[in-house]
Amino acid sequence: MSSLVKRLSSRRPRHSWKVVSVTSVLTEVVDSTLWIRLNRPERRNAYDEAMAQQISEILEDTASYRTVVLTGNGGGFCAGGALGSLRQPTSGDMRRLYSASLRLFDAIRNCPRPVIAAVNGPAAGGGNELVVACDLAIAGRSATFGQTGPRVGSAPVTGATNVMGVQIGEKRAKELSFLCRRYSAEQALAMGLVNEVVDDDQVEATVRAWCDELAALSPRYLEIAKISSNIWWNAARDSFSSGIGMLVQAIGSEDMIEGATAFLEKRRPRFADPR
Secondary structure (H helix, E strand, O other): OOHHHHHHHHHOOOEEEEEOOOOOEEEEEEOOEEEEEEOOHHHOOOEOHHHHHHHHHHHOOOOOOOEEEEEEOOOOOEOOEOOOOOOOOOHHHHHHHHHHHHHHHHHHHHOOOOEEEEEOOOEEOHHHHHHHHOOEEEEEOOOEEEOOHHHHOOOOOOOOOOHHHHHHOHHHHHHHHHHOOOEEHHHHHHHOOOOEEEOHHHHHHHHHHHHHHHHOOOHHHHHHHHHHHOHHHHHHHHHHHHHHHHHHHOOOOHHHHHHHHHHHOOOOOOOOOOO
16 A cells, blocks of 8 residues: 555545545545545446455555445445456456456455455456455445346356355356346345445445444454355355456457457347357
């Protein structure tokens, strides 16, 4: 984390802003909570390699806080990995994006403090996997959830095809991962993907209340509880790496290019018959 953010944490102001990147990531310290805001609303807060690396670096230096909140700016949570380069993908670029994504999800799980997803809009693809990775999730009523992989020429191998099955059940997780449907916040609550649904204008206040409740507890034993609860994530970790390895082998495939092109052109993809 930058030296300025470290100074902010040492002073512990009630409200203090630090722009990590002019357009990509914002951090705010509120009491003992670090808020991390994805700030690319023009692309629904989809993250690229640089954004993922920035967020990971922030998460890897959060021991001085009591809680961490991940949210989005501009009425959206996160649309996953940025798809703009997939029409003409290079192996190097895609490998770096996959690696940065995995580092980001691991950073959430390895963060010593509880990480809460404040889902204030659509959580799609890798954005839905961010919700899976977070310890807790509070959603606004207008928030939506779902995977996009097979629709855009990819597959959600870093949480949705493995750990999400533990959270919401295997059949439901396959439904989300295979069919790429959108689900309402109330449906996500019923499935167990989020902890609470509130009115949109109450998301941040509700998250702050959860943070206050956590702040009254022992950080040492909360960390022990979190490390212990990572058992299923850790058990699935090898499948993340093998899944990314398979995605790497598919870089530049007809299905990847068609899926990404259709997404960018806002049309239905026309995938070739597998025969």
